[in-house]
Amino acid sequence: GAVVSQHPSRVICKSGTSVKIECRSLDFQATTMFWYRQFPKKSLMLMATSNEGSKATYEQGVEKDKFLINHASLTLSTLTVTSAHPEDSSFYICSARVRFPVRGFTEAFFGQGTRLTVV
Amino acid sequence: AQKVTQAQTEISVVEKEDVTLDCVYETRDTTYYLFWYKQPPSGELVFLIRRNSFDEQNEISGRYSWNFQKSTSSFNFTITASQVVDSAVYFCALVRKAAGNKLTFGGGTRVLVKP
Numbered sequence: 001g002a003v004v005s006q007h008p009s010r011v012i013c014k015s016g017t018s019v020k021i022e023c024r025s026l027d028f029q030a031t032t033m034f035w036y037r038q039f040p041k042k043s044l045m046l047m048a049t050s051n052e053g054s055k056a057t058y059e060q061g062v063e064k065d066k067f068l069i070n071h072a073s074l075t076l077s078t079l080t081v082t083s084a085h086p087e088d089s090s091f092y093i094c095s096a097r098v099r100f101p102v103r104g105f106t107e108a109f110f111g112q113g114t115r116l117t118v119v
Numbered sequence: 120a121q122k123v124t125q126a127q128t129e130i131s132v133v134e135k136e137d138v139t140l141d142c143v144y145e146t147r148d149t150t151y152y153l154f155w156y157k158q159p160p161s162g163e164l165v166f167l168i169r170r171n172s173f174d175e176q177n178e179i180s181g182r183y184s185w186n187f188q189k190s191t192s193s194f195n196f197t198i199t200a201s202q203v204v205d206s207a208v209y210f211c212a213l214v215r216k217a218a219g220n221k222l223t224f225g226g227g228t229r230v231l232v233k234p
Contacts, residue, residue: 034221043210043224044164091162095222108222110164 002028004096006111013084013118021079021114023094030096033077034108035069038091047092050077084118091115121146123213125225132201133233140196140228142211148172150216153187153194158208158227167209170194201232 003026013019023033032051036044050056050071058064066088068080077096081088093113122145132138144153155167168178170187178185182199198205211225 036222041229043226044222045224046221049221093162093164110166113162113164115162 002026002096002098002109004030004094004109004111006094006114008114009112010115011117013116015085015118016083018080018082019084019116021081021092021094021116023077023079023096023111025075025096025109028096028098029074030077030098031074032097033071034095034097035067035077035079036093036095038093038113040091044093047079081116084116086118089116089118121148121151121213121215121223123211123223123225125209125211125228127228128226129229129231131231131233134203135200138198138201138205138230138232140198140209140211140230142194142196142225144192144194144211144213144225146213146215148215148217152214152216154210154212154214154222155185155194155196156210156212158210160207164210167196198230201230203232203234206230206232 005024005026007022011019034049035047037047038044046059047062048056048058048069050069052071052074056069071077091113094111095108097108124143126141130138151172153170157165168185175187184197186195208227208229210227212222214222
């Protein structure tokens with residue numbers, strides 16, 4: 001199957017600093033990427049949808065200025081957590097939608113996730 | 120609006136027992152897809168199955184089986200003869216065709232298989 005690489009897998013940062021998380025589709029082009037957030041022992045919640053070359057669409061309640069999303073190419077989307085605080089500590093996971101799906105529009109693959117800890 | 124409910128938050132079984140995970144969904148759409156994912160302690164999501172709303176055939180894959188019933192809006196998942204490696208959190212999810220690939224996840228069911 002298609003591979004989505006997410007980096008870093010774990011990151012610890014100091015409060016007030018910014019952290020960038022990368023999501024790459026390695027062997028396919030992704031016109032759309034999704035960013036999810038998962039609090040400990042909770043479900044995954046969609047944060048935003050990014051389309052290549054355009055602004056991301058954020059879900060209600062997600063701060064656009066806090067979570068900057070850039071989707072500059074068909075294989076790379078980045079999520080930057082700006083001025084991180086301990087409450088931003090969470091598991092972030094991306095999903096990339098295949099540009100030319102073989103099995104239909106629902107072809108989407110997940111990255112391995114990034115565990116962010118803000119101290 | 121769509122919603123996915125996994126009523127069981129945690130299930131504990133002894134190895135070799137069968138375990139069934141319930142999933143009930145809500146949507147007004149006629150075209151939608153249902154998924155099951157496994158999330159082991161490492162965190163990555165492992166795709167298990169996708170089923171579209173027009174295909175109500177049940178499916179078996181090794182020790183895994185799925186029962187899709189549109190009449191009750193349920194898509195239940197059974198692990199037969201469970202093993203310790205099955206210990207994980209399992210998520211049921213829904214995608215509406217109109218919403219592209221935006222997944223709506225259930226709350227997840229944590230399965231603990233004891234030796």
